[in-house]
Amino acid sequence: MTVVDLGNGSQVLHTPRFISYQDSCQFFDYLNQNIPWTRPTIRVFAKSHVQPRDTCYVAIEGLTQLVYSGYQPHAYTWNDFSPLKDILDLVLKAIPGSSFNSLLLNRYKGGNDYVGWHADDEKLYGQTPQIASVSFGGERDFLLKKKPSKVVQYEPARNNEGGPPNKRSKKVNHGDQHSFLLKHGSLLVMSGFTQRDWVHSVPKRVKADSVRINLTFRLIL
Template sequence: MKAESIPGEVHVNALPPGGELVYIREFIDRSRADRIFSTLLREPFWRSRTINMFGRKVMQPRKIAFQGDSGVSYAYSGDVHHAEPWHEALVALRTEIEREAGCEFNCALLNLYRDGRDSMGWHSDDEAELGSCPTIASISLGAVRRFVLRSKEDKTTKLEIRPAHGSLMIMRGDTQHHWQHALPRTALDVQPRINLTFRRIVRPPNRAVRRTP
């Protein structure tokens, strides 16, 4: 099946069986989104990390930061990450997103895509510490990039979104059990993009972590 595109300002899309994606195009007004983006882009907390892929270590094709409540840890990409304190720009945003999503979040994984060469491979946010049916809320800032979901059962069934600057996307229900998502590389000359993914850790991570692209 050819990938579909989500139009409009607010859209709720069923991801069978039992998953759901909510997309709100203008969750943050442009001036505020500009301020948050420029502030975070200048911060020194961004890190380049190596990840385990097929038994070897490679450089992750993006920069990351992990922030959250005191004592929160998250295991992915072959390592356990310990949360740094919340940036002040994320504190109020977190409350607003919790109100919209109808659940509480205790951490956020921040991704910085510097240009079109930076990317995120196919994966699901299905680590055990996120619980059985996690809700993942994602704020997009900066350049517009392709965000693609595909069914695990039928990889030709895809959904493509181009999240706008200041938009909010919420994945919930059984989405992580039955769907993968990715942010592909592009040959286009694109400016930086920041993605803030709010999530809730419900149990301590296991050191025996698996590979994530």
């Protein structure tokens, strides 16, 4: 397992070979064939779009309902797909002290399927969510970049000699960026203030012609 300290309380753990190749193939086949995948319509910047990947949502009963980009997925239970509980057990053993009660699954059918820059910073996950991502199938790049920060600048007052300076805010982009190749059977964990200070994406890749399935385990408070 590789530990990447992003600074200011943000951390990423990466294990390229978390689940054996043979077991990963069995999990992939099951998920690809048995999960009730859907490709919903979501709203981004006040416009409706078909989400560029398939999805499914699993959670224990009684949790706050998940809503993202104007879409509220149906919540299946862990008992509906028993192999998911086996994968969850492996994740819990690999991350001592962790706890997860929900799971968002995504299926990328090829290189044109992707997820844009975003942070999983919904309030239902709390201020320092831990998100564990397990990947099966085709390899894809996972990118992380630091959120731009606001810098307050002061300028001399105009037409008001001797008055207070004018204040304005300016966003400053940071050069900090990290890339991880998520392989078949890999594990990547984001923790601490990663969702507060960073955004992540899985960009389009022309040569990525195989199916990738990704499971992101989360804790809803």
